[in-house]
Amino acid sequence: MLWGMRIVTTKRELRAALAACGARRVLVPTMGALHAGHASLLRQARELAGGGVVVASVFLNPTQFDNAGDLAAYPSTPGRDVALCEECGVDVLFMPEAGEMYRQDRSIAVEELALSRGLCGASRPGHFAGVCLVVSKLFNLVQPSDAIFGKKDYQQLAVLRRLVRDLDFPICIHGADIVREKDGLAISSRNVRLTPEHRAAAPAIYSSLLAARESFARGCAPAELQAVVRGKLGSIPGVRVDYVDVVDAETLSPLSAAAPGRRALLAVAAWFGEVRLIDNIEMTYSA
Numbered sequence: 001m002l003w004g005m006r007i008v009t010t011k012r013e014l015r016a017a018l019a020a021c022g023a024r025r026v027l028v029p030t031m032g033a034l035h036a037g038h039a040s041l042l043r044q045a046r047e048l049a050g051g052g053v054v055v056a057s058v059f060l061n062p063t064q065f066d067n068a069g070d071l072a073a074y075p076s077t078p079g080r081d082v083a084l085c086e087e088c089g090v091d092v093l094f095m096p097e098a099g100e101m102y103r104q105d106r107s108i109a110v111e112e113l114a115l116s117r118g119l120c121g122a123s124r125p126g127h128f129a130g131v132c133l134v135v136s137k138l139f140n141l142v143q144p145s146d147a148i149f150g151k152k153d154y155q156q157l158a159v160l161r162r163l164v165r166d167l168d169f170p171i172c173i174h175g176a177d178i179v180r181e182k183d184g185l186a187i188s189s190r191n192v193r194l195t196p197e198h199r200a201a202a203p204a205i206y207s208s209l210l211a212a213r214e215s216f217a218r219g220c221a222p223a224e225l226q227a228v229v230r231g232k233l234g235s236i237p238g239v240r241v242d243y244v245d246v247v248d249a250e251t252l253s254p255l256s257a258a259a260p261g262r263r264a265l266l267a268v269a270a271w272f273g274e275v276r277l278i279d280n281i282e283m284t285y286s287a
């Protein structure tokens, strides 16, 4: 733990700031426009680090955007981000520009080939390769003992667990629970881009997941759960469901029949006008 938060914008400054720190380093990577979901990860990092250091990064990573419009419209609140990080006990905040992170002639790819195929990977080509690339770079720069990622991006968490396993990063990955608004909407930096009508309708995502989980507890098959969510979201004007999938929570492969004893994940992505929202819920098939 350092006295006061250090803000660094270059790799050189980051390395210098960390040089005197011990090996216990907990990293929380973010893309900024920080909110209560990020704050929860940062507070967990502070707790986990104890007397070690908490490192947060705020970097709007261009390589993980498959849609230039989404990147351009992504909110940015650097002043608030700094204040929130300070409040949550961050020791070192890394806020690089894209030109600092990436060389123009970069030519190395880091791609996960199994878990990233379905769900968001299917509708966002190249997204997880961009995530794996930037997170690998952050791991090398920070050399954390631990890193925390949110279950809101459940597939990302699974892909990054695979990244550390298969590339031998000596880093313990922790998954943090989804933080929701009072009305159930999973908090996301993109929520501020919703129209008032769509913001009012968006809690239907979580309520449909809860309703589907109830059907599941009554023994319904995956296809019926999908129909519950599609039915609820499909009736909202201006909403287009991207996917609703029931998958194995470990392998992320689709489950087409009830699988006793297996942990399952019901995951959804839907366009509310121009804004793509994701959410998920974990379920356990009783044996």
Ligand code: AMP
Residues within 6 Å of the ligand: 029, 030, 031, 032, 037, 038, 040, 041, 148, 149, 150, 151, 152, 153, 176, 177, 178, 179, 180, 186, 187, 188, 189
């Ligand atoms: P992002 O800035 O969207 O890349 O998110 C940075 C980290 O915060 C990721 O690990 C996300 O999964 C996590 N995160 C974002 N929103 C939430 C939320 N509502 N609850 C829990 N974690 C979240």
